[in-house]
Amino acid sequence: MADGDDRQATFGSDGSLETETTPDATGENDFGEEKEANETDGGYSRYVVSSLLQKAVRRSDEEVAAWAAWELARSGYAWNLWDRLNLYVVEDLRAGDEVALLIERYEELATERWEPAEWKGRLCAIHAALAAARARSTREASNADAYFSAVAEIRAEARERGEEPAHDFPVGDLEPDGKFDAVFDGHTGEGSKRGRGTRFFKTHGARVGPEGEDEQSARWQRLAMILDEETEYDADELDRAVEPVDPDDPWGESESDGEGPSEKDATGTSASDGDDEDTGDDGDDDGSGSLSDFAE
Template identity: 75%
Template sequence: MGEDRQATFGSDGSLDTETPPEAREGTTDWGEPKADGETDGGYNRYDVSSLLQKAVRRSDEEVAAWAAWELARSGYAWNLWDRLNLYVVEDLRAGQNVALLVERYETLATDRWEPDSWKGRVCAIHAALACARAESSREASNADEFFRNAAAARAEARESDDDPAVDFPVGDLEVGGEFDVAFDKHTADGSRLDRGDRFFKLFGARVGPEGEDEQSARWQRLNMALSDIDYDEAEVAHAVEPVSPDDRWSDPMEFDGDNDD
């Protein structure tokens, strides 16, 4: 299995990592007894669950709505909500507010109402539509897989004393390197280098490339003016200057070391 949570197959004894009971109670739409893992419409619930994910990923609203409805009405609401909550982190672009909506719809459907009732089914449809309408992306899953592969390549290269074919985006992460700004007063190396409040204000607290809004920049300037540290005009300007979108990690100002703590 490893970390692949999608390895759940059919109802014929194949692999299933989900433990809640099957919704066998009742009959199909044509009055036949339901088999294990069968929906009211006579579908395999694993297939419907997989279809729901692909519909969300491909932004097919109608298919996503139907799949959610079919699972909810068939007694597989636990499966539906488990998968939808996974989809918002696996198949949507980071920052989509739909994650909060899905949680709210689930609470309404399962805590306030019966999951397979009319209200519960409508909540399921709402949640599926919200996911399908959100911006799809496999970025988090792709990043996780790449970082794991890079870690393996790094470890293999170290065994053979070679350079890795692919490395982490930060390389060795060391003082004086590209990401030197990370070594401020909040790290042991930064403290040893006397990088106190001055270093943090000038370099570690910078944002961008959009920069601070005017109110935040104004507060930063006032904080530096009220500080016990004597900042000059160039330092104050640098502290609130946006980082460059083309070179986010360089800081051209010199710093000699000043333990201001």
Template identity: 75%
Template sequence: MDDERQATFGTDGSLETDRPPEAAGEDDFGEEKDPDETDGGFSRYVVSSLLQKAVRRSDEEVAAWAAWELARSGFGWNLWERLNLYVVEDLRAGQDVATQVARYEELATERWEADEWRGRLCAVHAALACARAQSSREAANADEYFGAVADHRAEARERGEEPSHDFPVGDLEPEGRFDAVFDGHTGEGSRRGRGTEFFKTHGARVGPEGESDLSARWQRLAMVLSSTEFDEADIERALEPTDADDPWAGPES
């Protein structure tokens, strides 16, 4: 946040915070706005909260209005900060909306002004993109759950007990379920002499769909031509897809 947003002065000389010059002035009714008041006479904190809840509930119209209200009122910086947060807090991972919001923000703040009509269009577009995306708090839920488990594990250790809840990887030891991760890229794997052969036949396997025909052909030929000696069984193990129900199980071939 720049200095203008950190410290500006109201008409009575009092210090205002988080209020850029473009957010000052009169509201729609011709009255002087309070430091955190939008042009429509609403609290920007309430409108921002409304925007987030509208995105979660996939309410396109309310999300579009809330974004427009913040943008036109000079709180574009607040709008874009929040929209980028909603992308990771309230939407399912792997959607294109993250890059869309970033592009709309770039247009609204670098090419145009956030509170002019083109900036407002960007705000509405971004809010609609978020509201139309699949809602999920999976990342926030994961963060909260993993953090709670971390605390629980530490408390159980202090009491000398086994935790009733643990991380999904357990103790993450060699020879266990996740043995494939201990290849030559790890200290333990290096000590065990797990080189290219182990990596190809265990660590580099993909799934559950497996490699495409073209990729499989390339891998087969690369292993045939490799300075490391691979037999046909090794190649088949390397190309065998991981199991959909147990992705960490070893190759069956």
């Protein structure tokens, strides 16, 4: 046999040809016939069964998914099965679904603790396929990748022609003072040049999603800001730091410039000129209130 003759063609997720060394899947099929290359015990092509498994997962067809996984596992193609199941996690399931970890655990049991083609290994294969089929199916990652890639080409072609692109990335040019101004804090060169230090980060860059901080986290945030020896925050800033973003406008800011009481220098004195420092109270308190009063 010539070099390379023992390798079989297979197709990658993008349709490109790949090669894999033929696994130990020889012997007879269910009909007592010698199996052809890439034939399963039931007499099917492993390529077809593998494709069937993915489509069954995508369509949430539990029985067909379970059978396809079982067929691949018992036929000596467990390597193919687990490779494809892990691909489906990122290609066909909703982001954040914990089934990714579950499938990884089933694979570990089937391939490291037990033999993948034997009874326990086959049970793991079925469990993993059922878990994938029951998870929320979506092509969101693949669709996003295809869309962003197409826009990248359109932008490049438009720039070459000296024109505005017909389609652009959702962030546009991503410049300071624009919609995404909050990202230009001290962690970026532009933010550093603008003197956007801890104050800007706490009141703009560190704000969280529409659900907001829970009560305990918000309390800790307020107290940490109050106890900060280098930066003094007024009451509005304390409120803004823990205020959830608007679900309809998550990048909107009431004060995009981040101005407020100036951050202290290393000596603890205020770098601002003019008025007395704002301590964060209403002016009527004698300053003897407890920290918990400010944190609530």
